[in-house]
Amino acid sequence: MSADHLGQLRREGRIVIVGASLAGLRAAETLRAEGFAGELTLIGDEPYEPYDRPPLSKSVLLGKASPHRTDLPHRREIDAKWRLGVAATGLDLSAKRVRLADGDEVEYDRLLIATGVRARPWFKEDEARLDGVCLLRTRDDADDLYQRLKAGPRRVFIIGAGFAGSEVASACREMGIPVTVAERAGAPLVGALGGVIGAVATGLQTENGVDLRTHVTVTGLEGDATGRVRAVHLSDESVVEADVVVVSLGSMRNTEWLNGSGLGAGPRGIACDAGCRAFDFRGIVTDDVFVAGDVARSPHALFGYQFLSLEHWGNAVAQAQTAAHNMICDGADRRPHLWMPAFWSSMFGVNIKSVGVPPMGEQIMITQGSLAERRFVGVYGYKGRIIAAVSFDNTRWLEFYQRQIERGAPFPVEFPTVDRRPEGRPVDADFPDPSLPTHGPMITLSGYSPADQQLVFHPARH
Amino acid sequence: MRLVVDLNKCQGYAQCAFLAPDVFAMHGEESLIYNPHAPEEQRERLARAVAACPVQAITADGLEGLGERGTGSAQEAHDVR
Numbered sequence: 424m425s426a427d428h429l430g431q432l433r434r435e436g437r438i439v440i441v442g443a444s445l446a447g448l449r450a451a452e453t454l455r456a457e458g459f460a461g462e463l464t465l466i467g468d469e470p471y472e473p474y475d476r477p478p479l480s481k482s483v484l485l486g487k488a489s490p491h492r493t494d495l496p497h498r499r500e501i502d503a504k505w506r507l508g509v510a511a512t513g514l515d516l517s518a519k520r521v522r523l524a525d526g527d528e529v530e531y532d533r534l535l536i537a538t539g540v541r542a543r544p545w546f547k548e549d550e551a552r553l554d555g556v557c558l559l560r561t562r563d564d565a566d567d568l569y570q571r572l573k574a575g576p577r578r579v580f581i582i583g584a585g586f587a588g589s590e591v592a593s594a595c596r597e598m599g600i601p602v603t604v605a606e607r608a609g610a611p612l613v614g615a616l617g618g619v620i621g622a623v624a625t626g627l628q629t630e631n632g633v634d635l636r637t638h639v640t641v642t643g644l645e646g647d648a649t650g651r652v653r654a655v656h657l658s659d660e661s662v663v664e665a666d667v668v669v670v671s672l673g674s675m676r677n678t679e680w681l682n683g684s685g686l687g688a689g690p691r692g693i694a695c696d697a698g699c700r701a702f703d704f705r706g707i708v709t710d711d712v713f714v715a716g717d718v719a720r721s722p723h724a725l726f727g728y729q730f731l732s733l734e735h736w737g738n739a740v741a742q743a744q745t746a747a748h749n750m751i752c753d754g755a756d757r758r759p760h761l762w763m764p765a766f767w768s769s770m771f772g773v774n775i776k777s778v779g780v781p782p783m784g785e786q787i788m789i790t791q792g793s794l795a796e797r798r799f800v801g802v803y804g805y806k807g808r809i810i811a812a813v814s815f816d817n818t819r820w821l822e823f824y825q826r827q828i829e830r831g832a833p834f835p836v837e838f839p840t841v842d843r844r845p846e847g848r849p850v851d852a853d854f855p856d857p858s859l860p861t862h863g864p865m866i867t868l869s870g871y872s873p874a875d876q877q878l879v880f881h882p883a884r885h
Numbered sequence: 886m887r888l889v890v891d892l893n894k895c896q897g898y899a900q901c902a903f904l905a906p907d908v909f910a911m912h913g914e915e916s917l918i919y920n921p922h923a924p925e926e927q928r929e930r931l932a933r934a935v936a937a938c939p940v941q942a943i944t945a946d947g948l949e950g951l952g953e954r955g956t957g958s959a960q961e962a963h964d965v966r
């Protein structure tokens with residue numbers, strides 16, 4: 424783009440951001456911080472200003488925060504036109520126009536797509552509609568779930584023992600509510616952290632009084648005559664009575680509104696290049712459509728240029744900032760999104776953090792502390808180098824391991840570490856077969872193709 | 886006042902929980918639990934916590950007028966690079 428053209432874009436261009444949550448807000452702030460003076464529009468289908476989601480399964484369920492009071496602080500004035508409570512329903516790439524649910528159309532010079540993900544609902548629709556069957560993604564979901572927990576249910580049943588399900592189980596136990604957790608895999612958190620760490624998570628749940636059922640699937644939800652859920656049926660033919668069921672089966676990417684647009688968008692997200700520019704369905708990069716946050720899948724140099732989808736708070740922030748910067752810059756000034764994946768969770772009073780991409784790990788070794796004490800650092804190896812690390816109540820060491828991942832340091836770890844125990848030998852990290860998805864791994868590795876292979880292209884009908 | 890803690894950065898040092906115990910609390914050994922909406926009377930304390938966090942993990946807005954100490958969010962804005 425000529426300098427003239429770019430100057431004009433920065434002065435009086437029109438930038439539209441679809442998805443008014445964490446990534447959308449941080450992108451808007453960055454655009455203004457970097458001098459974008461044109462017209463900025465944020466479109467969000469939720470009727471709320473951007474709010475933070477991680478507290479919804481933590482401080483909110485613990486009664487330490489109100490579900491309707493987790494609004495994100497603004498880092499600066501963004502002077503934007505907000506279109507809240509209205510969904511984007513279509514995109515016309517050649518006319519550079521976003522269609523809205525209310526019939527309106529908004530034109531752009533640059534578009535950022537940050538539509539995130541939504542909770543995967545229970546697959547049998549009539550059962551999903553039963554009163555007491557809950558999801559947890561939005562503040563309204565959190566409000567509803569919190570009210571139900573406060574009412575003192577006889578038992579809460581959680582389908583799926585990923586991070587979200589486990590956090591809800593933890594909150595229930597803290598409130599003294601009996602809780603059953605069902606997981607298709609052999610342990611909680613295995614999709615994200617593997618079986619070695621999954622075994623620790625199992626101990627954590629059972630010792631805190633969770634009735635944990637693994638290697639089972641839920642086959643049906645049973646309602647009573649008034650349409651309230653009353654029992655859960657499992658594949659081992661057991662039946663568990665419960666009056667709240669939390670469906671925690673991972674997420675679905677909000678890309679349906681892009682069907683027929685010609686963008687490389689599908690069930691696995693929207694593919695973009697390292698500069699956050701979206702690919703079209705042919706695998707050709709666009710130059711005016713950018714992607715950030717949970718909905719994006721982007722290649723990462725540290726991890727073999729495989730496309731990664733990261734449902735991580737920190738990724739949404741970092742990618743939004745990079746996308747925004749690149750939206751108003753020329754080639755040489757653009758930056759790649761090379762964020763080191765980092766994630767945290769907390770459950771049963773334990774702080775769990777990871778850096779890198781654990782699911783790529785073939786082996787794991789406990790370099791510090793001990794699994795039995797639930798205070799340790801585990802390092803994951805892939806093809807002879809360190810690819811990720813996880814800590815349970817041992818945050819302070821993670822930054823060190825982050826540097827090791829960046830350097831491509833060798834695995835097994837050769838350097839001596841503080842508090843190394845005899846158990847610190849490499850063992851199989853024990854991830855489940857990736858073709859049998861567990862309940863919502865927070866990192867999805869999705870191969871090398873910018874076009875979504877599960878996607879069939881349907882040309883738009885005009 | 887709205888606030889958010891970047892818990893990837895947070896090291897669980899608990900300075901914030903010491904300075905503004907009604908907003909921040911440790912949960913277990915090193916997990917931080919906080920209220921993302923601090924009531925007005927917590928303004929001073931919140932500003933102190935923002936300034937004291939050794940890794941600048943806390944971003945808050947609405948702290949204007951408290952001079953130097955209220956700049957947690959402004960610092961964050963420079964973090965962009």
Ligand SMILES: Cc1cc2nc3c(=O)[nH]c(=O)nc-3n(C[C@H](O)[C@H](O)[C@H](O)COP(=O)(O)OP(=O)(O)OC[C@H]3O[C@@H](n4cnc5c(N)ncnc54)[C@H](O)[C@@H]3O)c2cc1C
Nearest residue numbers: 442444445446468476477510511538539540716717735736
């Ligand atoms: C309960 C819970 C706990 C979490 N805990 C952690 C944690 O401990 N650590 C961590 O790292 N991450 C955690 N996360 C994940 C983190 O919140 C996400 O990574 C983050 O919200 C991603 O931000 P985003 O802006 O990309 O997407 P989202 O927050 O999903 O926002 C997308 C927005 O776009 C809107 N939208 C969708 N389609 C359209 C459309 N067609 N038109 C207009 N608007 C649309 C959506 O309604 C939504 O408001 C948690 C998430 C949840 C739900």
Ligand code: SF4
Nearest residue numbers: 895896898899901938
């Ligand atoms: S002061 Fe900062 S690092 Fe320490 S617990 Fe609070 S937010 Fe975390």
